[in-house]
Amino acid sequence: xxxxxxxxxxxxxxxxxxxxxxxxxxxxxxxxxxxxxxxxxxxxxxxxxxxxxxxxxxxxxxxxxxxxxxxxxxxxxxxxxxxxxxxxxxxxxxxxxxxxxxxxxxxxxxxxxxxxxxxxxxxxxx
Numbered sequence: 001x002x003x004x005x006x007x008x009x010x011x012x013x014x015x016x017x018x019x020x021x022x023x024x025x026x027x028x029x030x031x032x033x034x035x036x037x038x039x040x041x042x043x044x045x046x047x048x049x050x051x052x053x054x055x056x057x058x059x060x061x062x063x064x065x066x067x068x069x070x071x072x073x074x075x076x077x078x079x080x081x082x083x084x085x086x087x088x089x090x091x092x093x094x095x096x097x098x099x100x101x102x103x104x105x106x107x108x109x110x111x112x113x114x115x116x117x118x119x120x121x122x123x124x125x126x
Contacts, residue, residue, distance in 0.1 A: 004094065005110060006119035007068040009050075012094065018107060020069060023098040024056070027123055029090055032058040038086045040076040041100055047071060049109050054099060056089070069109040071102035 004012045010028035013020040029035070037057040047053050047067040054065045077098050079085050089097035104110075114122060 004116055005068075005113035006116070006122075007066065007113055008122060009066045009068075011065060011068045013068050013110070013113065014098075015110065018104050019074065019101055020071075020104060020110075021098045021101050022053075022065075022068060024065065024089065024093055025119070026093050028063070029093040029097070032056060032063060033060045034058055035086045035089045037083050038080045038089070038099070040080060041073045043073055043076060045073045046105075047073065047102070049106075049112075056086075065099060067102065068113060069102060069104050070106050071104040073100050074103045075101040 004014060006012050006025060010025045012023050012025050035056055035058050039055045041054045047070060049067055049070045051067050052064040053067045053073070056063050056065060077100065079088060079096065080099070091097065
């Protein structure tokens, strides 16, 4: 199984060298409910850890998605660019429902993220 790391804002990352794939956790997609639209960031956008990068609109609400680490957006999930396909996030939030890929500017920031076990404890603590 892949080594996902999580933020307390319910984003996950998968690291490959100096890049990370970013998405939302299973918990986050359940909380959001049926996803209607994803506003993805522009490729080339510079982001700082904790900064809003994009947003997800569901039938319940709109949620900001925050950068789990600082870096530059180098790729977006083109499969999510039309409204009909945004439900991929509900179907497979930890796989095909990824949002964007960042080229990290400060890889040490990964140390502040949670392992799957720590994230599950965080959720249980309310």
